[in-house]
Amino acid sequence: MSRTTLKDIAEKAGVSVTAVSRALSGYPDISEETRSRILRIACELNYQPNIAARTLVTQKSGVMGLFVLGREKGEGFSHPFSGQVINGFLDELTEEGYDMMVFKANRPPDSTNSSYLDLCRRRMVEGAFLMGLRTDDPWLADLTTSTIPIVTIDMPLAGDMTFSVGCDNLSAVHSAIRHLADLGHRRIGIVNGYKQASVSLERLQGYRNALDDLEIPFDPSLVAEADFTAKGGKKAFLSMIDRSPDMTAVFAASDLMAMGVLEGARERGLTVPDDLSVVGFDNIDMAAMSSPPLTTLDQPRYELGQTAADMLISACNGETPPSRVLLKANLIVRSSTAEPNKRRPAREVVQKAH
Amino acid sequence: MSRTTLKDIAEKAGVSVTAVSRALSGYPDISEETRSRILRIACELNYQPNIAARTLVTQKSGVMGLFVLGREKGEGFSHPFSGQVINGFLDELTEEGYDMMVFKANRPPDSTNSSYLDLCRRRMVEGAFLMGLRTDDPWLADLTTSTIPIVTIDMPLAGDMTFSVGCDNLSAVHSAIRHLADLGHRRIGIVNGYKQASVSLERLQGYRNALDDLEIPFDPSLVAEADFTAKGGKKAFLSMIDRSPDMTAVFAASDLMAMGVLEGARERGLTVPDDLSVVGFDNIDMAAMSSPPLTTLDQPRYELGQTAADMLISACNGETPPSRVLLKANLIVRSSTAEPNKRRPAREVVQKAH
DNA sequence: CCACGGAACTAAATCGATTAAGCAACAACA
DNA sequence: TGTTGTTGCTTAATCGATTTAGTTCCGTGG
Secondary structure, eight states, X not given: OOOXXXXXXXXXXXXXXXXXXXXXXXXXXXXXXXXXXXXXXXHHTTOOOOHHHHHXXXXXXXXXXXXXXXXXXXXXXXXXXXXXXXXXXXXXXXXXXXXXXXXXXXXXXXXXXXXXXXXXXXXXXXXXXXXXXXTTOTTHHHHHTOSSOEEEESOOOOSTTEEEEEEOHHHHHHHHHHHHHHHTOOOEEEEEOOTTSHHHXXXXXXXXXXXXXXXXXXXXXXXXXXXXXXXXXXXXXXXXXXXXXXXXXXXXXXXXXXXXXXXXXXXXXXXXXXXXXEEEEEOOHHHHHSSSOOEEEEOOHHHHHHHHHHHHHHHHTTOOOOSEEEEOOEEEOOSSOOOOOSSOOHHHHHHHHO | OOOOOHHHHHHHHTSOHHHHHHHHTTOTTSOHHHHHHHHHHHHHTTOOOOHHHHHHHHSOOOEEEEEEEOSSSSOSTTSTTHHHHHHHHHHHHHHTTOEEEEEEEOSSOOTTSOOHHHHHHHHTOOXXXXXXXXXXXXXXXXXXXXXXXXXXXXXXXXXXXXXEEEEOHHHHHHHHHHHHHHHTOOOEEEEEOOTTSHHHHHHHHHHHHHHHHHTOOOOGGGEXXXXXXXXXXXXXXXXXXXXXXXXXXXXXXXXXXXXXXXXXXHHTTOOTTTTOEEEEEEOOHHHHHSSSXXXXXXXXXXXXXXXXXXXXXXXXXXXXXXXXXXEOOEEEOOSSOOOOOSSOOHHHHHHHHO
């Protein structure tokens, strides 16, 4: 009951192993008659090539690596943003005949573990896609020396074989802030992510650029930093609103943090959008279901994944994809933003309650 | 700049390839002196074993397969339930020294594609974990003939090498219905999943058992079938509530569908939990953030994944894990359930509005 | 009649590990 | 002194594909 090999087919067909290999690979130097006989037998025996053997000789595994980086045990796949990106990545790979191997580099990746590149080398992975890489990752420098293509999301690296995909954060955030300003808001806060994510810098910059363009003065007390989670977003928002009760709108750099803002607002007795407008970032599935449904910047997550796959594949084929691809994030206006409320009665109550 | 092989190390150390292999694998027939010299050189050259070569000769790849089944292109990883299961699965595999390869069998899997087992064969995958398998899958029978261990989630199969993990749906649903009955509800509806998922049958059975035990008559018009999505859940709920306006509580067989029920209730002007109590199933992250926060059955998703990995690994080691492992789902009471409201004023309005 | 070319194959090397079997050197023991 | 055992290696086969460099046979043109 062991698996069928080329040899089995060769014996049954009365030809050499080479002939079978070439017939199955579609080389022209096998007669049509022999080829069809071989094909029939291969099919009868349900032949499946041993890819380890093929990999060994061709030095190509047909495998791309996916690294889902995260600090906590439960983090990684469960993040509502990752799922669709991975779907797009995997679909595209599968379409092009590649398989995907997933590596997990949990917990503060210490240098005692194997580097990302070493893991790739062992499995002869042809290219890798890294999600969740931070600027303080100890293997960052190592990555830039890679000889296999590496695509990161939202995190450009300075290597010959490193590429990145992401959204145009500058213009995306700009449109969100403009939307709020158009509604009449002037006191607009930002709940940003931690600065070890390079998107955070870009989104803050987008925020400042927008304020400049709109001639709204920048106020550092309207800037808070959180950790991209709902809990963190809530906490950051609460201390910000208590500090600046005249804030009428908040831009959160992720939908999850926006959810936290929504919850914080509820806790302070503020009605969204009457007392406070909230804009998120990502357009995760949850965003449409929150109450009120969240106005947010839609990241084309599936396409981000697809693009990453395409870049890896083309780099593997010796082509030179652009080192950075930026997709556009579109503002989706739902019900969490509105004109600022002049009276704002709830605010007083909150202040007392606190 | 090609990769280091055993041969490179052997030459540098002045020994045979075998000696290097045995030294690195910790065999006792290598002197301490030679071993440490070899180890040092291996380290200097940053040796990484070529796993394809090892796989070929040992016939073991050290890879487990994950199949994320789904009909739509975007489905699969993005499902809020899957993420934590996969996290648990991958963490456990990584812990035990296995790697994970992910296969996608999108779209109605037609028999023209390779079967799940064929995909495993090619890559010498040692065992596989299937998520989202349906009773109408064309490869179901094929799976039962597997010679490598297969673990399914929520879907027992009748093969020597097939195993399953899941939650004890019967008792879980029972506790949810009892919770509603304890609050005073008698007209309790169920928004179930499609019947191609074997959990749906079990959950419906749990519902009926509970009604029997609680001496509440079963009413078929309080049963609706949906597709596990929010949209489908909403639609199913709306037609059910319009049919049976005296329904005071709904049990939804997934949180996503419960979200749909919440939205439907809002649309009909019903306040949750005053006018309608809602219980979900899964305890996805979203459940805690909805308004009101959802009472639901917590599936230990991470543990489900871990357990699946453990079962695969032990089966690969020749042990015989139980063919079915059931974990307990615990009721988490939040704010979407309460005593039924006697007056129920909104209901009239709705009926007119409709 | 011989040379040449093309069609249709085959033989053998190769990829990089693991492992069964064997061997040299030396010690221990009878 | 001869036998046996142990230690520490090495030789060579093997896994299952791909690929380079032939080889054989046949037809055709000179």
